[in-house]
Amino acid sequence: METWDAIRARRNVREYADRDIARADLERILEAGRRAPSSRNWQPWHFVVVTSRERLVELAKVWEGASHVASSNATVALVAAEPDDDLHREWVQYDFGQATATMMLVAADLGIGSGHAAVRDQRLARQVLGLPDGYECVYLIALGYPAGRRLEPVRKPDRRPFDEVVRWERW
Numbered sequence: 001m002e003t004w005d006a007i008r009a010r011r012n013v014r015e016y017a018d019r020d021i022a023r024a025d026l027e028r029i030l031e032a033g034r035r036a037p038s039s040r041n042w043q044p045w046h047f048v049v050v051t052s053r054e055r056l057v058e059l060a061k062v063w064e065g066a067s068h069v070a071s072s073n074a075t076v077a078l079v080a081a082e083p084d085d086d087l088h089r090e091w092v093q094y095d096f097g098q099a100t101a102t103m104m105l106v107a108a109d110l111g112i113g114s115g116h117a118a119v120r121d122q123r124l125a126r127q128v129l130g131l132p133d134g135y136e137c138v139y140l141i142a143l144g145y146p147a148g149r150r151l152e153p154v155r156k157p158d159r160r161p162f163d164e165v166v167r168w169e170r171w
């Protein structure tokens with residue numbers, strides 16, 4: 001897919017076809033995350049890839065908006081060392097957002113759907129993922145081929161109008 005098509009085709013996919021994602025495609029998605037930019041290039045991320053159905057079902061319980069994780073083909077848990085202070089907590093949020101967007105675009109490029117999921121129950125996430133002390137799961141990215149329509153550029157996205165969002169030169 002062209003980059004511009006992938007950008008327009010990406011949307012949250014929460015229902016997945018019964019089709020495995022090839023290991024090479026998963027690795028490409030993860031490599032995209034690894035290459036994402038980060039503040040001072042500190043690269044705060046660790047990616048834990050979950051594919052076991054049993055573990056996915058448990059992971060989906062970390063918050064009510066994470067239920068799609070249970071039926072995903074694979075879910076990437078974005079893991080960080082607990083930040084020392086507010087500054088680093090801010091960096092984590094921004095940098096993981098960049099890694100997430102990059103991974104989701106590469107997934108879309110491969111025709112693979114992706115869906116964010118926040119994590120509320122850190123204790124459960126830590127237990128399911130086997131995280132060492134001092135680490136937290138920042139977000140989850142559920143992956144799978146869409147159950148319904150394929151990914152293709154969305155003609156009319158549910159977004160605020162361009163002219164309301166964009167200002168030139170000054171506010």
Ligand SMILES: Cc1cc2nc3c(=O)[nH]c(=O)nc-3n(C[C@H](O)[C@H](O)[C@H](O)COP(=O)(O)O)c2cc1C
Nearest residue numbers: 010011012013014063065066068115116117118119
């Ligand atoms: C920071 C962030 C957190 C999100 N958390 C969740 C979530 O916990 N569960 C969920 O189903 N979707 C979640 N979403 C997906 C958004 O609801 C979705 O991106 C938004 O409605 C726009 O839809 P689209 O991604 O299909 O374009 C999250 C998105 C972002 C950027």
